[in-house]
Amino acid sequence: MADSGTVKTADNRAFWRRDMEGKECTGAEILVECIIREGVDLMFGYPGGVVLKVFDELYARRDQIRVVLPRHEQAGVHAADGWAKVTGKVGTVFVTSGPGATNAVTGIATAQMDSVPLVVFTGQVSRELIGSDAFQETDAIGVTRPIVKHSYMIERPQDIARIVRQAYYIASTGRPGVVLVDVPKNVTFEKAVFEWAETVSIRSYKPTTEGHPKSIQRLADAIAESKRPYLYVGGGVVMANASDHLLELVNKTNIPVTTTLMALGAFPGTHPLFAGMPGMHGSKLANICFQECDLVIAVGARFDDRVTGKLSAFAPKAKIAHVDIDPSSIKKTVKVDYPVVGDAHWVLRELNKVVKPRQPNEWNRMFAEMKETHWFRYRPSTEVMRPQYVIEKIYEMTKGDAIISTEVGQIQMWAAQFYKFDRPRRWLTSGGLGTMGYGFPAAIGAQFAAPDAMVIDIAGDGSIQMNIQELTTVVENRLPVKVVILNNGYLGMVRQWQEFFYDRHYSSSVIGGLPDFAKVADAFGAKGLTARTHDDVVPVLEEGLAHPGPVFMDFHINPEENVFPMVPAGKALDEMQEEEWA
Amino acid sequence: MNRRHIISVLVENHFGVLARISSLIAGRGFNIDSLTVGETEDPTVSRMTIVTRGDEQIIEQITKQLNRLIDVIKVTDMTECAHVERELVLIKVAAPTAQTRTEVVQVVDVFRARVVDMSTATLTIEITGDSEKVDAFIEMIEPFGIKEMARTGSVAMGRERNGKSSRGVEAKVA
Numbered sequence: 001m002a003d004s005g006t007v008k009t010a011d012n013r014a015f016w017r018r019d020m021e022g023k024e025c026t027g028a029e030i031l032v033e034c035i036i037r038e039g040v041d042l043m044f045g046y047p048g049g050v051v052l053k054v055f056d057e058l059y060a061r062r063d064q065i066r067v068v069l070p071r072h073e074q075a076g077v078h079a080a081d082g083w084a085k086v087t088g089k090v091g092t093v094f095v096t097s098g099p100g101a102t103n104a105v106t107g108i109a110t111a112q113m114d115s116v117p118l119v120v121f122t123g124q125v126s127r128e129l130i131g132s133d134a135f136q137e138t139d140a141i142g143v144t145r146p147i148v149k150h151s152y153m154i155e156r157p158q159d160i161a162r163i164v165r166q167a168y169y170i171a172s173t174g175r176p177g178v179v180l181v182d183v184p185k186n187v188t189f190e191k192a193v194f195e196w197a198e199t200v201s202i203r204s205y206k207p208t209t210e211g212h213p214k215s216i217q218r219l220a221d222a223i224a225e226s227k228r229p230y231l232y233v234g235g236g237v238v239m240a241n242a243s244d245h246l247l248e249l250v251n252k253t254n255i256p257v258t259t260t261l262m263a264l265g266a267f268p269g270t271h272p273l274f275a276g277m278p279g280m281h282g283s284k285l286a287n288i289c290f291q292e293c294d295l296v297i298a299v300g301a302r303f304d305d306r307v308t309g310k311l312s313a314f315a316p317k318a319k320i321a322h323v324d325i326d327p328s329s330i331k332k333t334v335k336v337d338y339p340v341v342g343d344a345h346w347v348l349r350e351l352n353k354v355v356k357p358r359q360p361n362e363w364n365r366m367f368a369e370m371k372e373t374h375w376f377r378y379r380p381s382t383e384v385m386r387p388q389y390v391i392e393k394i395y396e397m398t399k400g401d402a403i404i405s406t407e408v409g410q411i412q413m414w415a416a417q418f419y420k421f422d423r424p425r426r427w428l429t430s431g432g433l434g435t436m437g438y439g440f441p442a443a444i445g446a447q448f449a450a451p452d453a454m455v456i457d458i459a460g461d462g463s464i465q466m467n468i469q470e471l472t473t474v475v476e477n478r479l480p481v482k483v484v485i486l487n488n489g490y491l492g493m494v495r496q497w498q499e500f501f502y503d504r505h506y507s508s509s510v511i512g513g514l515p516d517f518a519k520v521a522d523a524f525g526a527k528g529l530t531a532r533t534h535d536d537v538v539p540v541l542e543e544g545l546a547h548p549g550p551v552f553m554d555f556h557i558n559p560e561e562n563v564f565p566m567v568p569a570g571k572a573l574d575e576m577q578e579e580e581w582a
Numbered sequence: 583m584n585r586r587h588i589i590s591v592l593v594e595n596h597f598g599v600l601a602r603i604s605s606l607i608a609g610r611g612f613n614i615d616s617l618t619v620g621e622t623e624d625p626t627v628s629r630m631t632i633v634t635r636g637d638e639q640i641i642e643q644i645t646k647q648l649n650r651l652i653d654v655i656k657v658t659d660m661t662e663c664a665h666v667e668r669e670l671v672l673i674k675v676a677a678p679t680a681q682t683r684t685e686v687v688q689v690v691d692v693f694r695a696r697v698v699d700m701s702t703a704t705l706t707i708e709i710t711g712d713s714e715k716v717d718a719f720i721e722m723i724e725p726f727g728i729k730e731m732a733r734t735g736s737v738a739m740g741r742e743r744n745g746k747s748s749r750g751v752e753a754k755v756a
Binding site: 142145150153170202205327331332 | 598601606647649651652
């Protein structure tokens with residue numbers, strides 16, 4: 001994301017700098033000052049024994065940095081993740097040792113899988129106790145090693161400033177990710193002379209931002225030769241803030257575009273050349289285009305198995321071009337004919353300079369025809385409440401301008417299919433890890449990032465229960481987050497697979513003992529509304545979305561709804577099942 | 583085609599780097615024959631030598647994934663260039679009679695190995711060489727009865743000709 005091996009301190013925070021250069025300070029003072037100098041004015045923090053010195057310093061600096069208390073560390077990390085996705089900046093989390101660190105693990109894995117820039121500070125027992133199975137001791141670095149971009153243990157207070165600088169630099173550059181910093185208690189008490197380096201340089205870490213001009217030219221030539229080019233855009237385009245360059249490329253070349261689940265909004269959802277999301281629950285149009293095109297131009301996408309279906313049958317007629325900032329993403333699963341390593345923003349900008357304009361051809365005509373028939377659709381009903389209808393109404397009422405977060409499963413797919421995003425950074429979902437319980441806390445982070453935006457979490461009755469305690473956080477912080485629960489009494493996606501592939505044995509997917517979610521919200525001091533029939537949908541949405549505070553809206557949808565189209569796991573993209581039309 | 587590759591990795595000489603590398607290899611399911619690590623001429627840098635097998639795509643993924651680790655400075659596939667490779671092995675072999683001792687020592691002489699310890703029932707042999715030599719030696723000595731064996735794993739270095747070094751192929755960035 002940054003251009004070279006140096007980062008500037010965020011100018012807007014310069015005001016808050018304390019003059020500490022050359023003075024002897026405690027580790028806690030240095031740590032908090034460094035975090036503030038990184039431009040952080042909001043973090044999600046949950047205190048505990050070994051980090052009290054740090055939280056004491058955060059108290060002293062409370063005018064400069066706001067600490068939001070989640071009700072569970074996992075939710076704190078998801079909130080920072082949502083905040084980072086909306087702002088494009090590095091999210092910050094501070095948790096204590098032991099259970100604080102292990103509770104944060106799911107949040108860390110979620111963010112890392114989706115390349116979200118976070119710095120997570122974990123407390124650690126004092127150095128002399130490390131390795132002794134001390135109270136609340138966990139080897140946080142060991143536990144998180146495979147699920148972080150990098151991690152540090154701070155061994156001496158004089159290392160704090162360098163490590164914090166490097167942590168924020170690594171989290172935000174190259175392919176973004178999570179950096180964990182483990183802070184032993186003794187280091188927060190010990191003193192060192194404060195020294196701050198304005199620039200960061202790490203000899204073993206030099207991400208390639210600038211795509212090679214020759215490989216960009218080869219890509220431009222391939223586009224010129226192609227009769228049926230197809231753009232396959234991933235989350236990298238959102239991270240790199242490259243949407244404008246993408247739109248320019250499409251306007252110049254008239255190439256149809258599919259965006260992955262992670263990239264919804266990277267290209268306007270209402271654009272005539274938008275094919276929808278591809279893959280297992282993607283549009284028929286997006287999947288057929290893969291099978292029919294002669295050139296796939298992947299930008300910041302990683303050929304996930306949920307996108308490609310059966311690999312050997314994926315894009316059989318196409319050459320593959322792959323633009324990615326992470327060299328290891330290229331040729332990981334598919335053979336690539338035109339690799340370009342670089343930042344999507346840089347590469348698309350340079351590509352636009354050399355690519356030849358392309359006029360709409362037979363391929364475009366086919367695309368436009370298929371868009372009429374191969375788009376997402378469902379049979380409308382007034383008898384039962386269809387979840388697709390609820391999403392469509394939300395889209396209409398918010399004019400496509402809400403920030404939407406989701407939990408995981410059927411509801412996630414319906415939201416992705418029926419809410420059209422025209423702008424990036426309005427869509428928060430756990431794509432890689434598929435974490436239930438992500439959406440509600442992510443919405444909290446998003447609402448902090450965009451206080452005036454309409455922020456809506458699309459949830460299921462199963463997944464909302466995975467972080468429902470965050471109702472306290474929204475009420476306490478007066479966050480007007482709206483939660484739409486598409487309630488079918490099942491773990492819907494699990495039930496769908498059991499219906500199709502396990503002889504309708506609904507093993508552990510029936511959710512018994514469901515609470516009245518409206519009353520739950522009411523008990524927490526939020527507003528609760530319930531829609532029981534099709535006709536309730538619009539009035540409940542109207543009332544709920546207009547309410548100035550947090551709301552739970554419980555929609556009792558048709559219980560045995562399925563997500564269509566569906567490409568069963570291991571099948572080719574053109575072997576999709578569609579909804580039966582009676 | 584599955585080939586044997588010697589991958590040389592220069593890493594920051596930090597606490598925890600070996601754990602990161604071995605965790606990566608295990609987590610991604612790469613098979614390795616051996617992994618050695620030691621300091622280089624620069625005490626802040628360690629060299630890891632990894633011997634692995636795989637087709638082109640697997641080796642490319644291994645080198646790319648290694649390169650992705652923040653502490654990794656440089657990854658080189660030594661297999662692609664002229665290089666010397668050495669491994670040191672200690673073998674304790676059964677030699678209970680004068681005749682077997684003589685026979686073992688003959689094999690040792692042919693391979694230019696060394697006897698470094700001896701008891702009434704065993705000989706302990708040290709051999710240094712590339713993997714082919716070591717494997718051939720083990721094959722010859724096996725019939726006598728190997729009691730114990732310890733291998734260091736291979737280390738490797740590019741050859742130098744007329745002042746020009748052959749540094750191998752630095753893992754391609756796509």
